[in-house]
Amino acid sequence: MRRPLLAISSLLLALLLGGSTTADAASTITIVVNDGAGEGFNDPTAVAPVGGNTGTTLGQQRLIVFQKAAEIWGNLINSPVEILVRSQFDAQTCSASGAVLGSAGTLTIHRDFTNAPVAGTWYHQALANSLAGSDLDPATPDINATFNSALDTGCLPGTTGWYYGIEPGAPTTQIALLPVVLHELAHGLGFANFVNEATGAQQSGFPDIYSVFTFDDTTGLFWTAMNDAQRVASAINTFNVVWTGPRVTVEAADYLGDRPELSVTAPPAIAGDKIAQAATFGAPLTNVGLSGPVALVNDGVGTTSDACEAMTAGSLSGKIALIDRGTCTFIIKVKNAQDAGAIGAIIANNAASGLPGMGGTDATITIPSLGIQQADGTAIKGQLPAPGVTATLRTNAARLAGADTAGNVLLNAPNPVQLGSSISHFDPLTTPNTLMEPAINVDLFRKVDLTKAQLEDVGWKVVRFADGFEWGDKTAWSTSTP
DSSP, X not given: XXXXXXXXXXXXXXXXXXXXXXXXXXXXEEEEEOOOTXXXXXXXXXXXXXXXXXXXXXXXXXXXXXXXXHXXXXXXXXXXXXXXXXXXXXXXXXXXXXXXXXXXXXXXXXXXXXXXXXXXXXXXXXXXXXXXXXXXXXXXXXXXXXXXXGGGGTOSTTOOEEEOOSSSOOOTTEEEHHHHHHHHHHHHXXXXXXXBTTTTBOGGGOOBHHHHTEEETTTTEEGGGSOHHHHHHHXXXXXXXXXXXXXXXXXXHXXXXXXXXXXXXXXXXXXXXXXXXXXXXXXXXXXXXXXXEEEEOOOSSSSTTSOOSOOOTTTTTTOEEEEEXXXXXXXXXXXXXXXXXXXXXXXXXXXXXXXXXXXXXXXXXXXXXXXXXXXXHHHHHTTXXXXXXXXXXXXXXXXXXXXXXXXXXXXXXXXXXXXXTSSSSBOTTOSSOOTTSSBOOTTOSSOOTTHHHHHHHHTOEEOOBTTOOOSSOXXXXXXXXX
């Protein structure tokens, strides 16, 4: 059975390999240009070649990047049926706080087709075609992809547009297009569900193959076993919804690093290991960790606990600074704490759900820092100044960064729900960063990391590398680090 559907997942910008294979890639992914004359892929604006992209017009360079992304996925998955991606560049949301970079999804979904692995279950069109061995809807392309042309107008402060190179090397003022296209194509190939997370409703009352592997650790239920109300609650059960696909779980054990955490050692009332987000700047966390007494900062201005203003030198000497999120950047907060003598910093979230992103770059910051949940920050404040709190900033070698205790990778479940982002992404806690997080990460370029494993979980036949390398494309072996 076929049902028309445009399952869209948007990627937001958060401001802040040579080797033989055990099988030959057999997928042809074709970009079907859907732009009019003089726009998008047909834009005649003259540009200079960049980063291995030999196009001489803006439209040519855009198409070359899309074709490169199609080549990468075509080298990693096997399908006897050509995969058609209807693609266009149009103006999308773009403001001072962020931008929609692109969105993509399957155009139709299918169930109970020939060779369907799970009965009564929806599959993305391209995947269903691959499993069936024939095109189940030859009149309709498989994936629709729309990308933001407005980005090239400089609509996002601090950026000058897309980086169209197909080799790494994007300037800090540009956003690399290639990883965004890889991300969005993955959604169209199978990294998305067909559930409305706001209502919990399944498409036409039938489950989808993505939900077959979506599990709530709190209730002990798969999404396919839940009713609508349970799915609504699960969609905002932050840090407790996981992907149980066996291939992802196996590869996560090799790919993910040790989990960052704040270990509170005293007082007993709040002692324990608190989930945390490590900063992209400053000294890296270690398994041994950095321990000390915690002190709430006071910069004397406005919200005195935000550390947005300089503090007296030595006022935090030997202390781990507790700072509230908001008003200024993470690097300003941590640098001010360091200048006041802090040996480490903790930033408590200012929202009820989730963790501070802890992004930024500043080579002069030499102390470690991490972000914690608002509730944990509130609990620590409740013990200050007396009886006092001691804590350790560390990584836990017994836990994976971005996984539950069983090693299942966390799915993005923010509260409130974010349609197009919730559940159909990995949680941003995954470390190293993963392609399928809800916001782009500047350290990604051609790596597909755990994404290929997820596609294998939902039914794709994938190319296996004889040397065990699973996280990048073949052509990037010499320039990408897994």
